[in-house]
Amino acid sequence: MDRLRNGGLNPYIAGGLTGVLGVLSVWIAGKFIGASTSFARGAHGILNLFSAEHASGLQYFEKYFFKAGDWQLFFLIGIIAGALVSALLSRSFRWQAVPDMWRARFGASIGKRAVVAILGGAIAVFGARMAGGCPSGHGLSGIMQLSVSGFIALIMFFVGGIIVAHLIYAGGERKLTPPAGSETPGGEQ
Amino acid sequence: MSSSLLEMGVSDPQTGFIQTLLSGLFFGAVFGFLLQRGHIVRYDKQIGLLQLRDMTVLKFMLSAAVVGAAGMFLLHDLMFETWPSRPVFIMAFVAGGIIFGIGWGICGYCPGTLLGALGEGRWDAVWALIGGVAGSVVYANLVHKHIIGFIYGVGAYSDGIDLHTVLGVNHWVVIAVFAAVCIALFWWLERRGL
Numbered sequence: 297m298d299r300l301r302n303g304g305l306n307p308y309i310a311g312g313l314t315g316v317l318g319v320l321s322v323w324i325a326g327k328f329i330g331a332s333t334s335f336a337r338g339a340h341g342i343l344n345l346f347s348a349e350h351a352s353g354l355q356y357f358e359k360y361f362f363k364a365g366d367w368q369l370f371f372l373i374g375i376i377a378g379a380l381v382s383a384l385l386s387r388s389f390r391w392q393a394v395p396d397m398w399r400a401r402f403g404a405s406i407g408k409r410a411v412v413a414i415l416g417g418a419i420a421v422f423g424a425r426m427a428g429g430c431p432s433g434h435g436l437s438g439i440m441q442l443s444v445s446g447f448i449a450l451i452m453f454f455v456g457g458i459i460v461a462h463l464i465y466a467g468g469e470r471k472l473t474p475p476a477g478s479e480t481p482g483g484e485q
Numbered sequence: 486m487s488s489s490l491l492e493m494g495v496s497d498p499q500t501g502f503i504q505t506l507l508s509g510l511f512f513g514a515v516f517g518f519l520l521q522r523g524h525i526v527r528y529d530k531q532i533g534l535l536q537l538r539d540m541t542v543l544k545f546m547l548s549a550a551v552v553g554a555a556g557m558f559l560l561h562d563l564m565f566e567t568w569p570s571r572p573v574f575i576m577a578f579v580a581g582g583i584i585f586g587i588g589w590g591i592c593g594y595c596p597g598t599l600l601g602a603l604g605e606g607r608w609d610a611v612w613a614l615i616g617g618v619a620g621s622v623v624y625a626n627l628v629h630k631h632i633i634g635f636i637y638g639v640g641a642y643s644d645g646i647d648l649h650t651v652l653g654v655n656h657w658v659v660i661a662v663f664a665a666v667c668i669a670l671f672w673w674l675e676r677r678g679l
Contacts, residue, residue, distance in 0.1 A: 307541045308671070310523030311548025317515055318549065319556030323566065325508045329516065331596035332617075339621035356625040365502045367509040372600050374513020379521035379604025381514070386522065391606040395528035395593065410612045416592025417599070417616025418623065423588055424596060425624045426581025426636060428574070432597040436546060440553035442659055443571040444646040448578045450546075454535075456586015461535035464590060 318440055327367050328440075330433025332424040334368045336360035401465060427452065517601050526601030528593040528609075535590050540679040547667045554663065558656050570645025577636045592616070 318329045341362030343351040351357060383389035393406045402408060424430040427449050429438070435453060438446020520526050525545050533539030560566040589595055594602055594613045602610035628636075649656040 304524040304541075305519070305522035307523050307525070307544040308548045310519045310525070311545035312552045314516065314519050314545070314549040315552030315554075316556060317512065317519070318553045319560060321512045322557065322568070323560055323564070325512060327508075327512075328568075329512070331600070335596060335617045335621045336625065338618050339625055342618060343622055343625070354625050355629040360625075365505050367505050370506050370509025371513035371516070372597075374510040374515075375517035375520070375597065375600040376513075376604040377510065378514030378517025378519075379526060379601035380517075382518040382521035383605035388521075389606045391608065393609055395607065395609065397529045397532055398593070406609075409609050413592050413594075413609055413612035414616035414619070416588045416590075417594070417613035418588065418620035419616075420585050420588025420592055420594075420613075421596060421617035421620035422624045423581045423584030423586070425621060426628075426632070427578050427585055428571075428581070430585065430596045431546070432595070434571075436549055436553065438571055439550040440557045441568060441571065442554055442558075442648045442656060443573075444648055444651060445571040445573045445578065447648070448573070448575065449582050452579050452582020453586045453589065456583035457535040457589040458537065458586070460587045460590030461532055465532070465536060 314436075315440070318437065325367065327371075328433065328437040329371070330368060330429060330437055331372060332421055332430040332433055333360060334366060334372055335421045336425055337362045337366055337369070423456070516597075517604055520598060520601040521605050526594075526598045526605060526607075528602070528607065531589070531593050531595070531598065538679070540674050544671060544674065547670070551660070551664045551667050554660050558660060561656075570647060572645050573640070573642040574637050575640025575642075576638070580636060588620070 321327050321329055336356070337360055340351055340354075340357040340360060343354075343357075344362065380389070394404055394409045398409060402412075421430075424434075428434050428445070429449065431450060431453055435446055435450035438449060440446075523541070523545055524530050525542050530539060530541050534542040557566075557568075592599075592613050594610055596617060599610040599613045599617070603614070647656075649659045652659065
């Protein structure tokens with residue numbers, strides 16, 4: 297039953313441990329795991345640098361204001377550090393500008409990946425703030441509470457993602473294969 | 486540090502900066518470690534999930550959800566821990582959820598995993614990070630002017646709804662059924678090689 301692809305940790309075990317971690321963070325730190333709130337707070341911080349007057353006029357930032365001592369901000373920095381340590385220990389650290397599956401489908405252009413990732417990231421976090429969180433903060437943490445909100449949100453995240461992924465990758469390679477030519481999207485079926 | 490003060494956007498006045506820093510870093514680091522080790526942070530896994538080809542991320546998420554829910558309600562029953570119930574805004578969740586999903590499918594990262602991706606060297610995640618902050622700026626500018634009435638007005642239950650309350654059963658019934666459904670799903674996924 298263990299499906300260890302490329303030496304990765306069994307997702308059931310990794311997930312189970314994450315569940316334990318989530319409970320501990322509530323119990324010990326009084327915080328639910330989450331990520332997207334810090335993007336909102338970061339937006340306030342940055343907007344404040346450009347136009348403090350405009351930033352303070354936005355009602356949204358009354359609740360989601362930038363604070364230097366934000367637990368979630370440190371949590372996110374911790375994720376980078378923990379992932380780095382894990383990658384180094386498992387020798388899976390790889391400095392990479394374009395993901396493999398992306399390169400196989402859309403080519404190796406860093407600029408192209410950048411534009412799409414910026415666009416995708418913007419849409420994703422816009423949606424996350426509207427939905428009140430992202431898969432970690434609203435989906436996972438919400439379901440841990442058995443909140444109806446968590447179930448609804450997570451299902452809708454998947455509905456949007458599944459439709460779009462099929463649209464974007466339609467007609468392309470269904471499996472990861474080495475790119476024959478860098479710019480040609482696969483057309484095999 | 487009092488464990489009964491739970492933050493939902495309000496800071497805990499009893500916790501000092503250093504304590505918050507160390508606590509956040511610690512939990513984040515363990516989370517990031519598990520995400521990376523399980524390959525959850527990887528673009529190929531996220532897109533593979535959305536293409537319904539590689540369900541690694543789903544197995545991770547549901548395992549965390551089941552164990553987490555059991556743990557939370559043990560905390561509730563044994564340690565009398567409580568937390569604010571999450572409000573339901575159906576229109577906001579449906580619209581926001583789908584919009585998130587669109588961005589997720591385009592980008593291949595979600596806010597948490599993109600940081601893990603950065604940690605393992607996949608630096609295209611920085612574009613997603615920049616985009617994410619930009620998206621927040623746009624949202625902050627739009628929400629109270631244009632969106633809030635409709636999105637948060639339709640299908641709003643601001644007191645919060647929990648599944649077991651709605652169904653009128655003990656929370657352990659919900660957790661047991663949820664666990665059973667997930668285990669059945671996992672078994673089916675393994676059989677199908679997904």
